[in-house]
Amino acid sequence: xxxxxxxxxxxxxxxxxxxxxxxxxxxxxxxxxxxxxxxxxxxxxxxxxxxxxxxxxxxxxxxxxxxxxxxxxxxxxxxxxxxxxxxxxxxxxxxxxxxxxxxxxxxxxxxxxxxxxxxxxxxxxxxxxxxxxxxxxxxxxxxxxxxxxxxxxxxxxxxxxxxxxxxxxxxxxxxxxxxxxxxxxxxxxxxxxxxxxxxxxxxxxxxxxxxxxxxxxxxxxxxxxxxxxxxxxxxxxxxxxxxxxxxxxxxxxxx
Amino acid sequence: xxxxxxxxxxxxxxxxxxxxxxxxxxxxxxxxxxxxxxxxxxxxxxxxxxxxxxxxxxxxxxxxxxxxxxxxxxxxxxxxxxxxxxxxxxxxxxxxxxxxxxxxxxxxxxxxxxxxxxxxxxxxxxxxxxxxxxxxxxxxxxxxxxxxxxxxxxxxxxxxxxxxxxxxxxxxxxxxxxxxxxxxxxxxxxxxxxxxxxxxxxxxxxxxxxxxxxxxxxxxxxxxxxxxxx
Numbered sequence: 001x002x003x004x005x006x007x008x009x010x011x012x013x014x015x016x017x018x019x020x021x022x023x024x025x026x027x028x029x030x031x032x033x034x035x036x037x038x039x040x041x042x043x044x045x046x047x048x049x050x051x052x053x054x055x056x057x058x059x060x061x062x063x064x065x066x067x068x069x070x071x072x073x074x075x076x077x078x079x080x081x082x083x084x085x086x087x088x089x090x091x092x093x094x095x096x097x098x099x100x101x102x103x104x105x106x107x108x109x110x111x112x113x114x115x116x117x118x119x120x121x122x123x124x125x126x127x128x129x130x131x132x133x134x135x136x137x138x139x140x141x142x143x144x145x146x147x148x149x150x151x152x153x154x155x156x157x158x159x160x161x162x163x164x165x166x167x168x169x170x171x172x173x174x175x176x177x178x179x180x181x182x183x184x185x186x187x188x189x190x191x192x193x194x195x196x197x198x199x200x201x202x203x204x205x206x207x208x209x210x211x212x213x214x215x216x217x218x219x220x221x222x223x224x225x226x227x228x229x230x231x232x233x234x235x236x237x238x239x240x241x242x243x244x245x246x247x248x249x250x251x252x253x254x255x
Numbered sequence: 256x257x258x259x260x261x262x263x264x265x266x267x268x269x270x271x272x273x274x275x276x277x278x279x280x281x282x283x284x285x286x287x288x289x290x291x292x293x294x295x296x297x298x299x300x301x302x303x304x305x306x307x308x309x310x311x312x313x314x315x316x317x318x319x320x321x322x323x324x325x326x327x328x329x330x331x332x333x334x335x336x337x338x339x340x341x342x343x344x345x346x347x348x349x350x351x352x353x354x355x356x357x358x359x360x361x362x363x364x365x366x367x368x369x370x371x372x373x374x375x376x377x378x379x380x381x382x383x384x385x386x387x388x389x390x391x392x393x394x395x396x397x398x399x400x401x402x403x404x405x406x407x408x409x410x411x412x413x414x415x416x417x418x419x420x421x422x423x424x425x426x427x428x429x430x431x432x433x434x435x436x437x438x439x440x441x442x443x444x445x446x447x448x449x450x451x452x453x454x455x456x457x458x459x460x461x462x463x464x465x466x467x468x469x470x471x472x473x474x475x476x477x478x479x480x481x482x483x484x485x
Contacts, residue, residue, distance in 0.1 A: 042438035049435035051263045051271060081345075081425035089425070092333045092342070175443045199441045 035073040037064050038095030040083040042173075044198055045252040046101040046217075049080075056080055059252040060099040063118065064219070066244065070235040084151065087112060090222055097228070098220040101192070103153045113223050115232045117216030118240065123154045124196035125209040126181065126189050133187060135209035141166055147177040147186035153215050154190045181205060194253075261440055268436055268446065275432030276453055282349055282428065283415040289354025290414070294361030301362065302369050303391065312362070319359035324420050328352045332424040349421040357414050364410060368403035369395060371477070401472050408465030412458050429453055 039060060041047045047058035056078050068076045079095050086098045090112055103121070104114045125141070127133045135141065141158070142165040148155035150170045158168055169186055171177040177189045178199065188208065192215075196207055219236070221229050239245055301312035319327070331352045336342035343351060372395050380390040419430040433450035437443045 042434050044439055048439050049271075049432075051267045051436060051439060054271065054274070079345075079425055080427065080431075082423045085423055085425070088329070088333045092336050094332075094336075094342070094345075094425075173437070173443075175437055175441050178441060179443065202441065 032074045033072065034075045034077050035064075035068045036077045036079060036094075036096045037061075037068075038079050038081065038086050038089050038098040039100045040086060041080045042083075043101045043195070045194065047099075059248060060101060062248055062251070063239070064097065064099045066239055066248075067219075067232055067235040070238065071231040087220070090220060093222070096221070096225075097232070101194075101217055102220060103215045104218040105153070108220070111223060112220040113225065113229050114218035114220055115229060115236055117218055118236055119217040121213075121215045121217065122193045123157060123190050123211040123213050123215075124193040124207045125211065126178075126191070126196050126200070126205050127187065127208045128181060128184075129204040129206050131187070133208060135188070137209075138162065138211070140209075141188065144187040145169060145185070147171060147180045147189040149174045149177055149191060152191065153213065154192065157211065157213055158190050178203065178205075197253075263436060263440055268449065271432045271436060272429060272449060272453055275427060275429035275450075276457070278426060278428040279415065279418045280457070282346075282353065282418045282421060282426065283411070285350045286353035286357055286418070287411050287414050289350060290357030290361045290410075293355065293358035295365055297358060297362040298365035298369065299391065302366055303387070316359040316362050319355055320363075324352065324356050324417055325423060327356055328421065328424050345421075345425040348424055349418070349426050353414060353417060353421070356417075357410060360410055360413075361407065364403050364406045365399060367406065368399035368401075371402045372398045398474060401474055402477070404472055405465055405469040408461065408468065412461055412465075415457060415461070416454060 039047045039056070041049050041056045041058070043058075045058055046060045047056060049055070050057050061078065065076050079089070081089060083100060086095075086100055086102070087108065089095050090098050098112070101119075101121075102108070104117060108114070125135050127135075133140075133144070138161050141162050145167040146158055146162065147169050148158055148171070150172060152174075155168075155170060158166075162168070169177075169180065171180060174189075174191045174195055177186070177191065180186045181189045182203065182205070190211070193207075193210060200206060219232055221232070297312045297316060300308040301316070304312065322330075328349065331343065332345065332348040335348075342348075376394050376398075377390055380394045381387075385393070418426075418428050421428060422431040422434075429450050433446045436446040440446070
């Protein structure tokens with residue numbers, strides 16, 4: 001083996017590591033106050049990546065930017081990751097707050113602190129447009145094959161309230177559940193109504209029934225971070241009682 | 256500006272996927288490099304070290320190979336700050352995680368390469384008065400590394416595909432970019448399919464390169480049973 005070869009390789013490696021390390025030290029101006037926000041940009045219209053601009057945007061994103069401005073932050077840094085990684089990231093201090101269409105649940109409240117609710121969502125029961133399945137109550141789901149997204153409140157609801165009275169199939173994303181519905185592998189799918197509303201225009205499906213689960217979305221902070229929580233709650237109250245709120249809804253949900 | 260499931264023009268989608276590809280390739284190169292820097296010494300320790308070194312090397316690669324990559328990422332990214340008070344950015348956590356995992360597998364690749372070197376040569380070197388270190392450096396390593404090329408290239412392909420797991424700690428690589436597109440359009444087959452194509456385009460040339468380098472840099476005269484056409 002040529003000695004120069006090995007030396008060159010070593011120097012190259014050291015250079016690459018040095019360049020990388022300099023990048024990670026960070027060139028943040030020390031005067032700027034930055035709010036680090038964790039989200040999972042795969043849940044339109046609350047958070048998603050706009051293909052045209054490449055920016056992460058959405059109802060939640062605009063909302064947290066408004067809040068950050070109100071409570072004195074100069075900038076917002078959006079950190080995107082898997083939905084399941086958000087709470088661990090919050091606990092480890094990788095992000096300051098989490099806003100991600102996250103439903104307030106007792107299990108989650110054990111490990112994080114939630115703001116006041118800023119959105120109420122229900123679960124939509126979606127069927128194929130040409131199907132004549134009538135759902136007027138939960139009992140009508142008995143005996144059907146139901147598709148849900150794992151880990152969601154919709155999945156939990158169906159398991160708790162229908163359980164063994166139906167065949168429940170779980171999918172890793174709501175898009176997979178939608179595909180299963182279109183293929184005929186399931187009779188109905190149950191998922192968050194904002195998401196369902198998004199694709200009933202594009203695909204031959206319709207909403208047969210809305211389960212009023214009254215889920216509330218909240219903004220999460222690290223447990224014990226009361227100062228930030230109070231600031232966020234105060235800002236939320238002000239925004240929700242101002243015309244900015246209607247504007248926000250109109251922008252992402254249409255009228 | 257209500258968001259309904261939209262259609263994304265192809266050039267926009269390709270640009271997003273290309274963006275992710277850059278991250279995938281960067282991550283894979285840095286990780287395989289780190290894996291090499293750690294894996295080769297570990298292989299040498301395991302083959303030629305004294306009892307203590309040998310044991311340490313075995314524990315290292317045995318443990319790392321026994322933990323799923325996702326768990327390694329989570330430990331480095333989430334647990335490290337809590338355990339030792341010092342954390343890494345998602346990018347460097349991914350490089351270190353994948354690099355350490357690769358080093359464990361690479362150490363085994365190099366060990367096989369070392370074992371393929373004929374021991375008669377070592378005896379010859381020692382009898383000529385070479386020290387152990389000289390034998391390793393001038394006789395064993397040059398040949399062992401050349402024997403390891405095909406398996407090492409295979410490991411690189413594995414590393415390339417495993418970069419997608421880093422999306423769990425926030426790395427925006429090729430698969431994650433595809434997920435963004437799928438979320439906005441509700442067309443999984445099209446965009447995950449495109450992403451798969453991108454991976455294929457990266458992997459296929461590497462496979463050919465591996466075969467080519469195996470033939471060009473392989474040691475003539477070795478190859479044993481694969482030299483005979485049955």
